[in-house]
Amino acid sequence: MIELVQDIVSGTLLLAGAAFVLIGTLGLLRLPDFYARLHGAGITDTLGAELMLIGMMVQAGFSLVTVKLLLISLFVFFTSPTATHALANAARVTGLRPALVPEDDIETMRTRDD
Amino acid sequence: MPEAITEHYNYWLVIFLLMAGLFVTITSGNLVKKIVGLNVFQTAVFLFYISLAKLEGGTAPILTGEPERFSNPLPHVLILTAIVVGVATTALGLALVVRIRETYGSIEEAGLQEADRQDELRAAAEQGR
Amino acid sequence: MKHIVGLGVSLLAFWLVMSGIYTGLIISLGVLSVLLVLYIAHRMDIHDHETFPIHLTRGIFGYWRWLAREVFKANIDVARIVLSRRMRLSPRIVRVRSSQHTDLGHVILANSITLTPGTVSVEIEGDEIIVHALTEELAEGVLNGEMDRRVLAIEAS
Amino acid sequence: MRHHLVLRVVSKLLIPFMLLFALYVQFHGDFGPGGGFQAGVIFAAAFILYALVFGIDHAREVLPEHVLRYLVPAGLALYTLTGFAGIALGGKYLDYDVLGSTPTAGQHLGILLVEFGVGVTVSAVMVSVFFTFAGRTRDVDEEDW
């Protein structure tokens, strides 16, 4: 009985996570410019990954694997926004312009004293 | 799928990989790319070894206390060693590329050959006097 | 000192939960390893409050709960945009005030912004965070200052 | 200017765990995947991260070059000496059986020692390779960019 619940819960989480991963990657593929794609990738990294990891944790029950999964999710939680930020920052420093941003915003970017 | 394919598809893809890596290594005119090609080539060979270690229905060769069918651990060991060798080669190759760039000002094979030729001519001219 | 002990304890815990093998040898090796890492951390000079924000533990879980909800909502929004046939984007760059007093606070805010899909912090400039947002609504979500307040709150605790 | 605030903070948080994870991998090679080489690489990766974020000069202060100079050969020497220990104790080269009271204990000790040797050399080499690459400044030609 418990196993069944475990299966259902973990399955749901897993599939939901997988769906978000897919959507996020679709965004990565579809969105028009680099800055926009960052957001798409963000979906994968956050909700998709975390949900899947939680799903796995549920499946694993109380064990060493769960602990490791928990650690993984923690680290992903810390590193993925950092990486995204670093990348965005690098792009900005190099002067990559975001598309579809109103002029004045671009000006904001330009006036940086780099 | 016919048996011949199911039994060997893995090898064939690995072989394709190997050929691609070798191709890049030989034809690329850029020294860095050559090294990367070499890496791909080596990786393909590693995968080849690991493929031949795979056992149908087997599992990672770590004893768990239950009787199990394990994939062959020996190629894994060999490839561990080979990967290390590969990394070492890559590091050394890249270091060489850096030095080449510093002394020649180019990391293109064509540029290098041209420079070497110039060296030769200069040496000949110096000694000719 | 407080920080280094805190770091040590958490490292030891990390080892113990990871290890799963509790023989004398392994545990003693673990202790040695933790000591080594602490020594290196000491040399690296990274065992200040930023390394192991032990002082934040009280408020952080509450914040995470809130953040998780925000992240979830934003995710749905962005997912909808991605899935829509014509992606209606109005990307923009906005400057978000970041009223935190510490670097750590700024970082928590910036990372939280990045974590919520639809907004990515591009740069921290003084007391402002430059954010790229996918749509106007999403930009509003960070501009309203709610996140800033909450981060301030845990920072203060 | 406070670029990379984020990086700095997150790295500070992560690096100790990476280091410890490396050591975990080092000492749990008997039970799961991993061993000296992998541990060495991860250990080095942590250092590389530190050097990337805090600068190579800081990293050199943490791990001075003269220390590195001895760490690089130390691991290999440890490994080789373990081999010679086998001979000294009446066995063959790299014979671990004679190292301990029982063959199994000897094997354990031997494996521990050699894996540690691997780890030390690998991490030291990786770090020093990175240091040499990153520490080599070059006048940037604008045309290259």
Add this chain to the structure above:
Amino acid sequence: MAPDMVTVIDLVLLALLCAAAVALILVRQLFAVAILAGAFSMLSAGLLVTLDAVDVAFTEAAVGAGVSTVLLLGTLALTQRRSEESRRRGTGPALLAVVLTGGALVYATTDMPGFGDPEAPGFRHVVPEYIVGSETDIGVPNIVTSVLASYRGYDTLGEVAVIFTAGIGVLLLLGRRREDEIQDEARRSGSGDEG
């Protein structure tokens, strides 16, 4: 059911690897080459996991994610970003060599034990002794470790020597600062040599 899925994953990863390899042939930008190399490493790590080679996968992951990309970028930082190759030289002979290599291997595959075939000699000879011995002789659950460090510990010693060599080599090649080198150069050409 489960093994089938593993097979599918295996196949897809391999196909992606091949795609990455082809892309590598086509790309000119060195930075993209570096990035592709990273992808390549990740894919092969994944593939190695599906092939049960966890230790190898672990190594590949550590190396690929931690060191090689950084090294490649470091090299690019010290050299240049764009590959200037305008034409490929000697594609004909190269293709011949490549095709010969591939042909020889494909020729060999027609006679090989099948993929995963438990009757392959590799599973019959020597290895059973490792599997038994790892527990009885050595007492280490990870057979790879016991083979690596004990049965074939000497190979591993060689491996450490190789990595040591690389370290020494890089130090010998790049260990001096550029300024020292330029000074050395000037000194040599200035004073000349005496015996």
Add this chain to the structure above:
Amino acid sequence: MSLLGHPLLLILAIPLAGGVLVACTGRWPNLREAVTLVASVLLFLVAYRLMEEIGSGGRPGLVLIEVLPGLPIALEGEPLGALFGCIASGLWIVNSLYSIGYMRGNNEHKQTRFYICFTIAIASAMGIAFAGNMFTLFLFYEMLSLSTYPLVAHKENEEAKIGARVYIGLLLGTSIGFQLVAIIWTWVAAGTLDFEPGGILRDAVPPAILPILLALYMFGIGKAALMPFHRWLPSAMVAPTPVSALLHAVAVVKAGVFTVLKVVIYIFGIDLLAETGASNWLVWVASFTLVTASLVAMTKDNLKARLAYSTVSQLAYIVLAAALASGLGVLGGALHIASHAVGKITLFMCAGAIYVATHKTEISDMKGLGRAMPFTFGAFCIGSLSIIGLPPLAGGLSKWYLSLAAAESGLVIAVLVYMASALLNVAYLMPVVVLGFFGRPDGAPADWQHEPVRLPWLCVLPPCITAVLCLYLFVDGDSVIALLLPLME
């Protein structure tokens, strides 16, 4: 007899030790040349004693070291070798004397190197003379080529360089290219390389193959200067005259024809050749060389060049004799080695003396010179007559036996060639003598017409000695023939 005192060892050791001593005493020219002379005299004494021992039927042998399994460096005395050794060592004394005069008279550079190489060359010649098997012979043969290279290139100018290049190229080329192959073939076929009376190839090689093998040997022995591999001889004329004497008379070409005879007698066996007719083709080649070289010699105005072609022609005499594959032929060939040696060395030393005195090389410039240098031209005359084959000079004896052999073989061509060549000899040698004594110098009068010719006595004496030797060899011909008789069996 202790090994160290073994005459066969001494025969190698004396010149080599002489070489070392020369190297050590290079700074004091007088001492250096004294060493050379002492060594040459000692060597001749040993060689003479050996000849006596062999003449009385002794066959001393000595195995030095086994290089490869079954292939030792072995020395062995036999009549032909004893004769050659004796001639070479004897002429070395004369040539040393002459060298001293020539080198000093000409103020040549790097004299020490010259003397060292000279001693090594003599040692090699001795090694060839007393080689116990084909392998040892080959070893010393190559040593001879190499040690004479610096001598040929002695002048170190462009001309010398090119000449020496041709010299070493042809000698090494033919010896490695043909001779070595032939030797190895022999080894494969016969399983031995020892010199054995009657040959070692009987039943070892199918008769059809014998001519090919013989050709490999004959062309491989480049020192015998069989056409078309004769070019090195004229090229080597750039060398100082003592060297030319060494090449033409003492060591090199003699080593060549000596090897030819050795191969024919001890490897193939006269009988085998006679039975199979494997050497018939050689008759033609040798005859062609003989006649052609003589004709070419006539066209040369340079005295040394003319003498060089004369040598090519005279060598062909001996090869032709060997090709006749008869006991008489062999005897004649052996005799001709000796007679040509003394004759030719006389001629060369005379040519050298002329050069030292007047720096003249062209025959047309020597008109009337004989009157200024009567001794030199007198010796030249005797030498020429000996070469031509007039009794009572050495050449008369050898040519007599050669003609006999040709007649005995029934090969008309051989007879014709010998006869024709005697005439040709006259035609290219006598004009020198005639012009020298009776010619009237044309053009501007040369120095030697006004003041007496200054010549070191060491340049005059040696040709006179050898001229006398020409006579002596004829007179004492019987003892030489007695020595050689065992060859005819």
Add this chain to the structure above:
Amino acid sequence: MAFLDHVAILQVAVPLLAAPLCVMLPGRHLPWALTLAVSWFTLVCSIVLLAEVSAGGSIAYHLGNWPPPIGIEYRVDAINALVLLVVSGISAVALPYARRSVEHEIEPDRHGLFYTAYLLCLTGLLGVTITGDAFNIFVFLEISSLSTYVLVAAGARLDRRALSAAYTYLVLGTVGATFFVLGVGLLYMVTGTLNIADLAERLPPLAESRVVQAAFAFVVAGMGLKLAMFPLHTWLPNAYAYAPSLVTVFLAATATKVSVYVLLRFVYTVFGHEFAFIEPVLAWLVLPLAVIAMLAGSVVAIHQDNLKRMFAWSSIAQIGYMMLGLALASASGLTATVLHLFNHALMKGALFMALGGVMLRIGAVSLASVRGLASEMPWTFAALVIGGLSLIGVPGTVGFVSKWYLILAAIEKGWWLLALLIVAASLLAVIYVWKLVEAAYLQPAPQDRERVRDMPPDMLIPLWVLALANIWFGIDAGLTTSVAGTVVNAFLGGGS
């Protein structure tokens, strides 16, 4: 006695231990002294080993005390004892020579690293030679190769082309090693073992297997790259020409020899010459390539101006000789190969040592720059001439002995043309050696060159040791031929 029990492993383990110690040593002289001591120690080991196995037996040493197919085994028989002797002997002779040469050519603060790399190279070569395990060969091959790349690149201080040469060598060498690994993998696939003796036992029933055939192809191709078999030789000339003198001496004398040894080992021990498919490969592929190498290498050598390059090309030709003997697959042919392995090391060692001395004195080694130098450096050039004569194959030198057997092998088979081609190749050698001789002895010295002294005695003595060895083993070839005979018996006599 413990030393005798463990001599096989000490041979490799001692230099391997010395390498990390060497890098810790300060200064310039200590690393050199350590390297010297280790080299001499390995020489002693290899002499002991050779003495023990020369009766035809073999020594086995089980590393880690695991019995062979399970663990790695060291197995010494006549052939690898001989190669060990070559490697350690050349190293032992070269090191006294090295001190000044390295001081001249390597930056003063890099000597520790340089000698460490050298020790690793030595270790690698010895390890490849002595091991009885196919994969272990690869590992030690890579130790030696990686250190070789570094050592070659160390020549960049004098000529930057050393860098590009090292790079080319690295790429091709790695491809070669990877091919070799692939071959070994295929063999493992069908036999389940990596031990060479075990492989030899398990392969014969698989003679028809295509996997084995492919494995053979890969091993040959891989080793062909490593040993610079024509047309896979492209890395060699520049690598030898621009490497530091010591490195050229050591590599030219040993590195390719070790690869030839590995190839011999695989063709004759692992596969066994009775394998049906090997004969045609040898006869129709290796043999023609060897002949082309012999001729083409010499022809190219004739046209070189840089003397190190000239002799590097000559090495390619000489490798052709070795491959030819191997491909002839007869007793004499193999004898020739084994002898030439040894002999060529002596010649090239002496030649490159002499050139190193020239480099030391006048800083260049082109034909133009050595004009008239013989009178200033008489001893050096005398040794150079001896080496050159040996290269030509003049009797009384080692070159003659190997050429003798090679021609013998060709004639035994009745292949006249081949015998003539071999001879023709030696004649080509006459040409390039003579170019050098003429330049050094017969040309006037250039005006702008200052007069120089001959090499210092600590460099001359090693050089002359090798030069005299060239003559000694050419006159008394008993030792080498008896070892070669043992080897050939083991390879051809009654299967494996």
Add this chain to the structure above:
Amino acid sequence: MWTAAAIALLVAMVMALTRAFLGPSLFDRVLAINSFGTKILLLIGVLGFLTERPEFMDIALLYALVNFIGTIAVLKFFRYRNLGLSSPAAARPENRK
């Protein structure tokens, strides 16, 4: 369920790799690869469950820890054109000791 997750991940990987190939900017590639790494991590986790081997988690953990080093190197690469020189942190006076 695991199968579905695995397939979804594979599809996502294909798409991410496509983005990496397409570019157009370098940052797009890096982003794609970074995201690709996350997927590999997840895939390895899923594989661990598929084959019931918990050891795989260590690999996933490794990726979680080190995957972003590459991205940071890219950042440094673009920002400072050098991996070692003048780090941002070192540039801060207060951080210098």
